[in-house]
Structure formats: structure tokens, C-alpha cells
Amino acid sequence: MPYVPHSDADRAAMMKAVGIQKMDDLFQDVPAHLRYPKMDLPEPLSEMELMAELTAMSERNADLKHFMCFLGAGAYCHYIPSVVDQIVSRSEFYTAYTPYQAEISQGTLQGIFEYQSMICALTGMDVANASHYDGATAVAEAVVMAHNVSRKKRRKVVVSPFLHPEYRATTRTYTQGLELTIVGDESVRNDLPALLSMVDEDTMCLIVQTPNFLGELEDLRGVADRVHSKGALLVVVADPISLGLFQPPGEHGADIVVGEGQPLGNAINFGGPSLGFFATRENLVHKMAGRLVGQTVDAEGRRGFVLTLSAREQHIRREKATSNICSNEALNALTAAVYMAALGKCGLRRVAELCYHKSHYAAHRIGRIPGFQVMTQKSFFKEFVVKCPVPVSDLNDGLLEWGIIGGYDLGRDYPEFTNHMLVCATETCTREEIEYFAEALQEVAG
Amino acid sequence: MKVEQGLLYMESHEWARLEGDEAVVGISDFAQEELNDVVYVELPEVGDVLAHGEVFGTVESVKAASDVYLPLSGEIIAVNTDLEDSPQLVNESPYGNGWFVRIRVANPSEAKDLLSADGYAKFLAEEAEKGGH
Numbered sequence: 144m145p146y147v148p149h150s151d152a153d154r155a156a157m158m159k160a161v162g163i164q165k166m167d168d169l170f171q172d173v174p175a176h177l178r179y180p181k182m183d184l185p186e187p188l189s190e191m192e193l194m195a196e197l198t199a200m201s202e203r204n205a206d207l208k209h210f211m212c213f214l215g216a217g218a219y220c221h222y223i224p225s226v227v228d229q230i231v232s233r234s235e236f237y238t239a240y241t242p243y244q245a246e247i248s249q250g251t252l253q254g255i256f257e258y259q260s261m262i263c264a265l266t267g268m269d270v271a272n273a274s275h276y277d278g279a280t281a282v283a284e285a286v287v288m289a290h291n292v293s294r295k296k297r298r299k300v301v302v303s304p305f306l307h308p309e310y311r312a313t314t315r316t317y318t319q320g321l322e323l324t325i326v327g328d329e330s331v332r333n334d335l336p337a338l339l340s341m342v343d344e345d346t347m348c349l350i351v352q353t354p355n356f357l358g359e360l361e362d363l364r365g366v367a368d369r370v371h372s373k374g375a376l377l378v379v380v381a382d383p384i385s386l387g388l389f390q391p392p393g394e395h396g397a398d399i400v401v402g403e404g405q406p407l408g409n410a411i412n413f414g415g416p417s418l419g420f421f422a423t424r425e426n427l428v429h430k431m432a433g434r435l436v437g438q439t440v441d442a443e444g445r446r447g448f449v450l451t452l453s454a455r456e457q458h459i460r461r462e463k464a465t466s467n468i469c470s471n472e473a474l475n476a477l478t479a480a481v482y483m484a485a486l487g488k489c490g491l492r493r494v495a496e497l498c499y500h501k502s503h504y505a506a507h508r509i510g511r512i513p514g515f516q517v518m519t520q521k522s523f524f525k526e527f528v529v530k531c532p533v534p535v536s537d538l539n540d541g542l543l544e545w546g547i548i549g550g551y552d553l554g555r556d557y558p559e560f561t562n563h564m565l566v567c568a569t570e571t572c573t574r575e576e577i578e579y580f581a582e583a584l585q586e587v588a589g
Numbered sequence: 590m591k592v593e594q595g596l597l598y599m600e601s602h603e604w605a606r607l608e609g610d611e612a613v614v615g616i617s618d619f620a621q622e623e624l625n626d627v628v629y630v631e632l633p634e635v636g637d638v639l640a641h642g643e644v645f646g647t648v649e650s651v652k653a654a655s656d657v658y659l660p661l662s663g664e665i666i667a668v669n670t671d672l673e674d675s676p677q678l679v680n681e682s683p684y685g686n687g688w689f690v691r692i693r694v695a696n697p698s699e700a701k702d703l704l705s706a707d708g709y710a711k712f713l714a715e716e717a718e719k720g721g722h
Contacts, residue, residue: 294634429629429631429649452628452629452649453651453652454628454629454649454650454651454652454653454654455649455654459652459653459654460654463647463654463656
């Protein structure tokens with residue numbers, strides 16, 4: 144078909160069909176003075192002048208090179224070894240795009256296969272896909288998958304109030320056409336036993352995050368059995384760094400393990416791009432969304448890599464696909480794979496141990512500041528909750544002047560936790576920085 | 590390509606073999622040949638009650654996924670669990686070990702809407718001719 148623009152006759156017919164006289168009528172909802180605003184632009188600059196101006200603008204950001212960071216809440220500051228960027232910047236790898244043509248994508252496919260294999264080892268699961276956009280979409284895809292595993296017969300999702308608030312919001316948006324009932328997160332009093340009592344024969348899955356949004360580790364012992372006894376699936380959302388130290392969800396009987404993969408060697412980058420990891424059991428693989436790379440042999444018996452079980456995906460199964468998204472975050476997944484390979488099992492465990500010890504030291508230190516109280520009672524990993532004597536937003540404004548990015552204001556998501564700050568300390572914090580942070584908190588609050 | 594005598598067929602290439610008030614259902618030799626290597630078959634649950642013409646499963650081959658339709662209304666009383674581990678049975682023996690489900694037929698009069706083996710063979714020949722133009 145030729146690329147013919149609309150003719151005047153076409154336009155007239157379309158305008159008649161929608162009941163307008165002229166094209167401008169389509170824009171009547173936009174106030175007239177905003178339709179063609181006068182652009183008061185400065186004189187053009189040379190490239191050199193422009194670079195200086197843009198650099199000055201970008202340096203007004205509170206970036207992690209110039210600021211200490213005690214903010215986590217889903218995006219985490221971890222040290223990224225130089226080897227990671229060195230490898231992923233190689234021109235052979237440097238594409239964000241998911242591979243379609245196996246014949247010419249062997250290196251990319253092998254990278255993804257190794258990423259998948261390491262995610263399986265980390266989560267204790269059988270099979271992992273090539274990644275989703277981020278942790279939030281991975282959770283939403285887990286719900287869609289649980290719905291399909293129940294053959295669309297079950298309607299209820301039980302979700303912890305301490306699953307990341309944005310993951311819960313994304314899941315609701317993502318699944319709104321499926322007419323599901325999402326319960327459990329209406330009250331912060333719904334702890335794991337309370338959530339388990341909500342799991343019934345109409346429930347497709349229970350979603351639990353550990354460490355949860357408040358940083359606490361959830362006790363998963365016996366949870367899978369209770370969930371399975373009702374015929375539902377257990378979805379565990381995990382911090383991948385924590386899995387270097389704690390028992391993987393697969394060993395607790397989880398059916399789907401998902402999470403935000405950014406902590407694995409990916410920079411925070413003002414919020415993205417990121418990746419969501421997704422792993423499940425082999426018997427459920429046909430219901431899994433996302434790209435999947437498998438290892439095979441060619442006609443001469445040589446090892447090769449191919450996209451596997453593609454018939455699940457949208458380009459083949461159309462509206463009945465396991466997901467409308469059949470892509471992945473290839474470069475971010477590769478970054479995660481290089482990071483895991485560079486650290487190895489012992490290195491990842493060491494990073495996790497440092498997070499654990501430094502955050503506990505920070506909690507101990509902040510708990511001694513008059514007016515501040517550490518509220519976290521259970522075991523925690525790298526984040527904890529501090530009740531503050533003044534509003535968190537006021538504290539954070541003051542901390543910026545000390546060169547510190549303060550913790551997350553929990554009152555934004557939980558009215559019960561007004562004046563509660565979620566503080567994160569990873570392996571990147573030094574003892575001196577923690578002391579300085581505590582001093583700053585005391586001064587700013589006083 | 591074989592059209593087995595004594596079975597009832599649909600134009601969407603499923604077959605049914607009546608056995609008393611029950612029927613065994615599968616896909617035709619033509620269908621398995623068109624699909625190429627079958628890698629996965631998704632089947633309904635025993636106890637599901639489905640209507641004539643309703644989707645009761647999906648066949649995945651390496652590069653395609655196709656729905657399969659139930660030739661006769663009824664309750665699913667057995668599914669071929671061998672297909673879970675050996676989906677290639679659909680290719681090897683479409684009228685035998687590659688069967689999909691067994692149903693209790695709810696409405697035997699629906700059989701008159703299905704094609705005989707000769708009718709189905711004629712339909713395939715006509716389709717092939719159309720495709721040739």
C-alpha cells in the first residue's frame with residue numbers, strides 16, 4: 144500500500160463523521176493561549192557555550208557522586224565494579240534490544256542464558272526468563288500468570304501491605320481488565336498469618352515481599368504449604384542482594400520469585416532503566432511470560448542458544464499470549480549477569496553481609512539520637528524505620544544542605560507512618576558517613 | 590496424509606470417535622502435518638463441561654499455537670496425560686496415542702453437524718484446490 148497522506152476529501156469525510164467543522168475544533172479543550180504559545184527563546188549558542196550551560200544545569204542535581212545517600216525504597220545504591228561497565232559497553236553487546244534472530248545473536252543469547260541461570264541459582268528456582276521492565280511489572284506479570292495457572296477460574300489476589308506501594312499500584316493498573324479482586328493491603332495490621340487466613344479456594348496467589356518494603360525479613364517457613372493447601376500459588380518478591388545471604392525463596396516452596404534487578408550492577412540513573420527478574424518452577428514454564436533463551440545443539444552437535452518456547456508469546460499467540468509484552472531489558476540483564484559473575488557467590492554474600500552490618504550499625508547509632516526512635520522490631524536487611532520528631536520532608540530538605548540524601552518518607556504511602564523515615568544503608572556507606580548522617584539528623588531536627 | 594474412516598470431523602480439523610455415550614477427540618493427520626513438530630499441548634481439566642465448538646485446548650508447535658475446538662458438547666471425563674511428556678505423539682499417531690480428551694456426550698444429535706471421513710476428505714481437497722489458485 145502506498146503512503147498517501149489524507150486528501151482534503153478524506154479530511155472532510157472524517158470531520159463530518161466526528162461532527163466538527165474545522166481541525167481546530169479538535170483542540171478546543173486546550174485553552175487558546177496554550178495552543179501556540181510564544182516561545183521566548185534566548186539567542187543561539189555555540190556548542191562550547193551550550194556544553195557549559197548544560198553542564199551547569201546538570202550539576203544542580205543531587206547526584207550520588209556528590210551526595211551521600213540513605214535513600215532506598217526500591218532503588219539501591221551499591222558499588223558497581225569497573226569491570227561491569229567495561230564489558231557491557233563493548234560494541235558487540237551494546238544494544239538495549241531483545242534479540243529476534245538467533246543466528247546472528249549468539250553472544251547476546253548466551254549472555255541472557257547465563258543471566259537466567261544465575262537468577263535460578265540465586266532464587267532457588269528451575270527457570271528464569273530474560274527479564275521484564277522492572278520489579279513492578281514483574282509482580283504484575285506474576286499475577287497474570289497465577290490467573291492463567293488457575294485457568295482464569297480464580298479471581299482473588301492476596302497481597303501484603305508491605306509489598307512496595309508502587310508494585311501494588313502497577314499490579315492494579317496492569318490487571319484492571321481481568322476483573323480481579325486484590326485484597327490484603329488495606330491495613331498495615333495484615334501480617335503474614337492474617338494474610339494466610341484470607342487465602343481461600345478462589346485465591347490464585349499470595350504475594351509476599353521479603354525483605355518487605357519496611358526492610359524486615361518475613362518468616363516464610365510453612366507459608367507455601369498453607370497456600371498450596373488452597374490450590375493457590377506463592378509469589379515471593381525478593382531483593383536479589385539479600386539472596387546472597389539468606390535462604391532462597393525456592394527452598395521455601397515459592398512458585399514464582401520476582402523482584403527488582405537494579406541492585407545487581409545497574410546504576411540508579413534517576414529512576415531507570417531497570418529490570419525485573421522473574422523465576423518459576425519448570426512445570427509452570429508454559430504459563431510464564433517473557434522471552435526465554437535455551438541451550439541447544441546445531442546439526443553438527445555444537446552448542447548454541449535459541450529463543451525457547453516462543454509459542455507463549457504475543458508475536459505467535461496474539462491475543463492469547465501469556466503477556467502483551469514480549470521484550471526484555473537485554474542490556475540491564477546483561478549488566479546484572481556481569482555483576483553476578485564478577486562478584487561470584489562469595490562476593491555477593493560479602494556485599495549482603497556488609498549491607499546487614501552497616502544498616503544495623505546505622506540503626507544503633509540513629510536510635511541514640513534524642514527524639515528519634517528505631518521502630519523496626521523484626522530482623523531487617525538493609526533498611527529500617529525511624530520515627531522522627533519532625534516531618535520527614537523537613538528533615539530531608541535540611542539534610543540536602545549537609546550533602547545528604549535522606550531516607551524515604553513513609554507517610555507518603557502509609558498514613559499511620561507520618562513522620563516515619565525508611566533509612567537505607569548499603570555496603571557503600573562508611574562508618575564516618577553514618578556518624579555524619581546521625582550528627583546531621585540531630586542538628587536538622589533540633 | 591490419512592483421513593481415518595469411521596470418525597467424525599470438523600472443518601477446523603478435530604475428529605471425534607463415538608464409543609457408546611462417550612467420544613474420544615483428537616486432531617487430524619492433516620492438522621498435525623500443518624502444525625509441524627508439536628512441543629506442547631494444553632488440555633482442559635477433567636470435569637470441565639464444554640459446548641460444541643468451544644475451545645478446549647491449545648496445541649503449540651515450534652512456531653505456532655492453535656486453539657482446538659470440541660466437536661461435541663459434553664463433560665471432559667479423561668485427558669491424555671501422556672501428551673504432557675510426549676507431545677510428539679500428536680505427530681506420530683494423531684488418530685491413536687495422540688488423542689486429546691475423552692468426553693461424555695451431552696447431545697448425540699450434534700453428530701449430524703459433523704463431517705464424515707469422506708466429507709472431510711472432500712473438504713480438504715477443495716481447500717487444497719482453493720489454495721492452488
